[in-house]
């Protein structure tokens with residue numbers, strides 16, 4: 001590319017990123033509360049807690065959404081009996097799949113052509129996917145959005161911390177085992193996000 005073409009490409013990239021940032025803010029401003037569910041170790045019950053909490057709030061007539069931010073091991077579709085479903089796309093963006101009690105759900109599984117296909121993605125691609133889940137999905141007005149994360153302090157929780165500086169809370173799930181307790185201390189969401197933004201945790 002010649003230098004003017006390089007500048008043009010950089011400008012267009014910057015504009016696109018700015019537009020997406022604005023869209024993300026606009027979509028997220030319609031959601032009253034955003035709660036992430038994390039853990040140190042895997043398999044301790046994050047997805048179960050997420051779906052149970054979402055169902056409890058939905059049964060009290062709250063408008064609830066679940067973002068399955070576990071890119072490699074999505075469990076939300078299975079727990080909500082929504083496997084095999086796909087997002088519907090319209091002019092304003094992609095619409096979440098509506099599950100039991102009207103819970104709106106988004107998961108990487110809803111984008112895959114076949115259930116159970118592995119998702120082998122590196123960090124930057126995962127962050128892009130999570131950003132798009134927040135900016136390009138037409139969540140509409142919600143009382144609570146629960147975000148089910150994979151274990152540990154990898155790309156997904158870090159992306160959420162950076163993209164949602166105004167997150168209302170984080171639920172850290174653990175179980176009564178010495179190993180889980182030791183590892184959960186490392187999953188300090190507040191520490192991860194402190195460098196990027198000041199926010200409540």
Ligand SMILES: Nc1ncnc2c1ncn2[C@@H]1O[C@H](COP(=O)(O)OP(=O)(O)OP(=O)(O)O)[C@@H](O)[C@H]1O
Nearest residue numbers: 041042043044045046047048049070073075150151
């Ligand atoms: N309170 C509980 N008591 C007993 N078993 C449970 C409890 N909560 C979840 N389980 C079981 O533990 C297993 C793992 O649960 P779940 O998938 O919710 O964990 P997770 O933390 O989301 O896992 P991952 O780290 O892989 O995302 C499931 O088989 C689930 O049925």
Ligand SMILES: [Mg+2]
Nearest residue numbers: 046047070075
């Ligand atoms: Mg899980």
